[in-house]
Amino acid sequence: MKRIGGLIYLLAIAIVAFLVGCKKDEPAAPAPGAGSAKAPAAAAVGKELNLFAWSEYIPEDVITGFTKETGVKVNYETYASNEEMLSKLLAGGTKYDLIQPSEYVIEALVKQNKLEALDHAKLTNLKNIVADLRDMPHDPGLKYSVPWMVGFVGIVVNTDKVKDPVKGFKDVFQDKYKGRIVALNDNREIVAWAMMTHGIDVNQMTPENLEKVKPTVEKWIKLVKVFDSDSPKTAMMNGDVDIGVVWSGEGAILANTDKKYAFVIPEEGARQYIDNLAIPKGAPNAEGAHLFINYILRPEVSKLVSDKFPYTNPNSEARKLLTPEQLKNPASYPEIKSKQTFRDIGKAASDLDKMVTDLKAAAN
Amino acid sequence: MDVMVELKRVTKRFSGTTAVNEVDLTIRAGEFITLLGPSGCGKTTLLRMISGFETPSEGTVLLEGKDVTYEPPYRRDVNQVFQSYALFPHMTVQENIAFGLKMKKVGRAEMDERVRSAIAMVSLAGMEARKPTQLSGGQRQRVALARAIVCRPKVLLLDEPLSALDAKLRHSMQVELKQLQKKLGITFVFVTHDQEEALTMSDRIAVINKGKIEQLGDADAIYHRPKTTFVANFIGQANILHASVVAREARQARVELEGGLTLTTSEELPEGAERVLVSIRPEKVWIEKERGEGDNWFEATIEDELFQGPTDQLRLKTDGGLTLSALVANESSRRTPVHAGDRVWCHLHHDDIVFVHED
């Protein structure tokens, strides 16, 4: 019987692990009485705010500061990719008050009428957002979203190991760097880089264009040693790779830790990503969400975010509070000639995924 | 007679306890020797050192004069019948019996022939395709036996092979085993704690106690001439009595028991002993109404009578206060009808008073 006992023990562990996993996924339900149901009129700020945002993107002191000031408790649930967030949001069942999607997801959500229009009267600090981010194609006039942080996809180089000058993607994906390259584990990214190299608009994800860049992507995939979106800097710092295409935030952290890491904006094109705050349709505490957005738009609060996560801060007033070192970091505030942003590509995402999966499978 | 197995000052210790203590034992070729003793006496350990499952802490084991002390079991020409039979549950009767021959790479034809004859020998014909779980206890026992003898070992070791069988089956298997041994001429080393089994089957018996051989001899000697109180008590019943030597003569001695009873014995007296122990088998006590011829007669009262089937056990008390137990044929067939409360005359033959050592 001992063996049965052992197996039951094992099974119990598995179940517990599973349940713990489940629990993490279950967002804290809004407290009864929160939201519109009970709220009579104007000052209808719920007691709780369900925030669904990227992991490691909102500093703890920002949240505690907000709660301290407003008395609204923040339930911070995290996700690791836009798609994960979308899946959970669209699956329904949970009422989030505030989400943090990237620009192309904002566009898709607006198309599908999944976002609440923002009440600009309540966002008195919205004026702090820099001018060139106010009229982006994904949400002209910031009707539905407010930029949180802006980043770029760029090249990071360990200059101790890579002596040749690196200017763009074509300098990274060379045979001599085979097995020394890290790239984002994102199928759309690598295809976009190839499209930029070919001079194709990254949002023209047509079958013809895919076919055109396929040989390039195929060649590049074979050169890459690690695909990692979550923490590409790790492979770099571990010495497993010497060059890579990563998020600017990751590049900035590397550049801060050691002078040998250089961050380069690719000459073929800089893919800019804008993460935003937005309120999903039917949010129980839209009032609280507005409060939160307005809170983080304050220069001194926004500065806290920049201190912790060195992306490009879209808040012009906050930038004034940053140190010269912070502003000089090329990964945080790069000089860019032509910016590109991702648009929603709808079903083409599926074709693209199949192509890259195919190429990856064939590469081994 | 040829020597088959020789144990020389063999000792086996298990983390602190000594299971077998400096044992010397010579086993002759073709004999049926039994290692008899209570559980935990070391008899199985002794057997396992012959089979090779245990390595002696000290001493040597010789098989046909060859030192096999450190040879693994599979390189010894001995086979064992296990107490639990240890039949391979995933093999049929046929496969179980053929296993040893297969390991020895015996040719197909010869293997079949030998397996067939072994199956015939243990009367299992027709059972070849069965799995052990489909057999009765007695049948499993036979398979275990056939599996061992088919290998034609020099020595067959049997570790309490009959203990799992019911009494009736055990008796018939005892006879069968003995006949089989005679027929095959293989040396049998049989381990048991059942004294009756040992007396029935063995050519010689080694009585083992606390890791030592207390006495080695044939059944008659072990029974009639026990050397120690342990042997006397373990095999059959015995009255063990304190005595003091009164007189020594050429081939006789006179001893005085408790209560002033003086008896003559023909036994060899231990040198220089004054106080001794004597063993008297209860069935050797003669009970008569009248005093008969010769010496060693004394009067006693029957205090108690216990029916035991073929025999009655009597508790006797002499006038001097000595208590003795005696066995007589049961009441209906008794030559001299006596009963509890009767005064009777008791007699002991010289040879039936045996000096024993205390262990």
Place this chain on the structure above:
Amino acid sequence: MTPGTGQLPEIQGAQRRPGLRGWLLFAPLMLWLFAFVIAPTAIMFVYSFCQRDELGQVVFEFSLSNYTRVFDKTYLKIFTNSIQYAAITTVICLLVGYPVAYFIGRASEQIRNKLLMLVMIPFWTSFLIRTYAWMSILKAEGPLNGMLLYMQLIAAPLDILYTPAAVVIGLVYSYLPFMILPIYGSVEKLDNALIEAAFDLGAGPVSAFSHVIVPLTRPGIFAGVLLVFIPAIGMFAITDLMGGGRVPMIGNVIQNQFGQARDWPFGAALGMTMLLLFAACFALSMRKSDAA
């Protein structure tokens, strides 16, 4: 509980229809099974015949296209790839795990429980943490390479992390306990007298192992192989983390459908195909073990 199959015949003797109370005791398990096994599978089954819309939401529009896509050569290659990795993992787990399980199963009770504890301890930490720990061991500037370099066994750091070898190391590490435990169960039940009988009948260690020990521990081996092979096919975290995300396994592809590609119906079709594959494997091996 597959590993329990060896026990079934013993239990059957005492079989009897459960009364109401029996069903009540049973209810939580049934509920659990329904909520976490049957219902999700049914949902996946329905999804696998659906379509996706622009946003990636499931549209209930019957179609077999997801299944035709499963049999595209891209995915077939990934399937065979995954099976290869799982098979290598299973073989290594068996080769490494069997002696360990055997040793534990034959050890004295006191030592046995301690050793079993050691096998279980890794479960106390998160799987991801353990995987990251392996990554830092294997990385180019990690302790393994450092030690080998220091001992001058190698001239340049070994390239282990982000290679197929690292994936196999990670898989073996993760699944080894699932091989050890069921085999241990079988070994522990093994009557020592049977092994002695084999030795006694002239079988050397190798023959005794192959003719007696292996056949008698087959239920454990079988359970262990199933418990390692099946989850190993679907594993994706290790391939991503330790393999550098270069070698797509079927698990990664499925995960991708529910993530980046936002194509749940296709992911569901892949999942259902895998489920069928497992069921077929299981049925086949059950029939084999019955026949044996």
